[in-house]
Amino acid sequence: MTFFWDTPFESSVVFLLTMVPAVLPVVPGLLLALWARRRVAAAETSSAEMPTDGAGVAAAILRTGGAPDRAVVVATEPLADFYDPYRKEIRLSESVFSGRTPAALGVAAHEAGHALQDAQGYRPFLLRTPSVLAARLCCGVAWMSAFAGLVMLNPGLCTRGALLYSATVFVLLCLRVVERDANRRIWAVGPFTGLDAPPESSAEPFRAALDATTWSDIAATLPTLRGVWPRGRATTGPAATLCKSDVKADSSVE
């Protein structure tokens, strides 16, 4: 058996001639995902203090938008910051739930927008949860396939992985219609905090953060190293659940 280090020059030439063309199909999806990640990251740079936290803004939007039966809960990965249409609850990560940055409020508000879509019977929303979950799984498989192809110097596996990745990003790009509609519904219910609108100094970063959330699913297709074994039976619990009234009681804004 010959290894790379036995014939480094020949191996490099073979690698360049066979593997580089094989991974080319990943380029469109990868460029879009990198751009999306940059957009999301830019929205997270603002450290402006908002007048309420993520849970507060989500609960306020639900209340104002006519969906007060939806709960806002603290959740852990792998599926935090996601609206669960089956349990009718907004799952927020701890940092978003109690965060007061524009980015945290943007994420919380966006997920509340999905809850409004669900409550208002927006039919394309039915595609959102299965599509996003399938896309996340497909991305993982795509990267594994591409990586396996690179390790085994197999262009076929690389190309299949690259094509799957770009196809997945394309599906998520199409799904942005639903994501943008969620944000549109938020602005339609305004003034969404049920309180005063955010101070002028924070309004623009908040708007940018909200816009960036429509790209977050695409940005999330870039690979990260995380454990794959489920961490526990339940990722949420009653103690972490906040109803609308709880939010009002806990919020320091009033």
Next chain:
Amino acid sequence: MRRLAPWAAVWGLTLALMALTTTQSLQRYRELRSGWSWDLAWNNQWFWALVKGDQTLSVRPVNSWADEGPSIWVHTHLDPIRLAIVPFYALRPAPETLIVVHNVLIWLVIPAAFGLLRAETGSDALALSGTALVPLTPLLGPLVWNDFREMEFAIPFVLWAVQGFRFRRKGLAAFGVAGMLACREEFAIMLASFALLPPKAEEDVGTTFAWARTAVYLAAAWFLFAFFGYEHLMVSRGVPDFYLTHVGEPKPGLAATGREAWDFVAFGLGSWAVLALAAPRVAVLALPWVWAVSNGRWSLSQLADWRWHHVRYTAPMVATILAAGLIGYARLGTLALRRRHGWWLVAGLWLAAAAGLVAARRDLHARMDRIDWPISRAEAAEIWRWVDRVGPDDAVLASYEVSAPLSSRRLLFSNRLWLNFPRHYPVLDPEFRWIFLRKDDVQPEVFTSQGFEVVYRGDFIWIYRRGGAR
């Protein structure tokens, strides 16, 4: 004590079935009527070469994407369950050991089915009644008689994995999944499909996604890195491409596939297919396997000829439909028990299911009764007399039909495919002392001119011996 009684009954049934079908399988083996003797010869020589030989194979099966051997580690499938069997084989290195192991492992489906039913229903009686239907599963008969097929061992592990996934029991799921994956690479695809398996209890979408992600990533990692990686390192760098090309070969049309699928589902699984309809979200996992086996890979009509041993390809389909059928039975039984005279309804359900299974099973057995065995029982007995005289170091050239009993040796060859030809064939090297070939395969002069004499002239097999043999 009362808690142990159902399990005692289950293990009693399991042991009885193991004993019964092991006896039947060994009887078929002695009559040279087991699944496919050449495949058993290959499996036996693989274990024999590992335990007693020099880790090289002369019995080399042909595969669509790669050739097996000559090293035993140049293996075209990923089935590490073999390594767990090695200690048992080492106790008695012979094909009969593999046949016993095969029967024992397949009938673990009984406790696995009971565990699944018990968890689904919470009732020992209902679970026992459903478990009693499992031995009637039509395709289980041919599957247990089919020599030694690691692919078929996955059936109980699939049931354990399904139970583990549905009840979110990590230990049981890990055990089932490990067993499935150890049986053959195809089961990685099945594991990925467990992402769609509905949990028994309602849960948040995060937990559902976590389990789905585990199933898909583990399946992809096993297939891409473990299977393809192993094949890449040990067999050939082109295996992933050959494998994927082999999967994508032209297939029969929709109508032909549909007819075969109906045959498989109606006669191969009988009532389990109907019961599976009561658990549609579990039954949907079986569709790719029904499609895969019906789409030109095998046909139930082939149970009536020598190709019946390919019944092994139905193992994933049987496992998934059985799992769905058991869950369907549990649901219908639980519903029935909530009504007045519930146990009478359960009895009616059980009788209807049993009648369907028995009818389908009779049909399958009727098909198998039409197999035209080339070697009569009397001739088989005579052949065994000569097989027992072959020395452990003698090289043998044998027809496929009689190869398994001769496979506990270093050099066993055949004359069907080029891969199995001995070097210089038809001229045989001096270490060849015995030939067991079909009567009309080769002119006797070809071998008598090399010093062989014909010592047995049967209706199907002629046996040649050369000087120095006992």
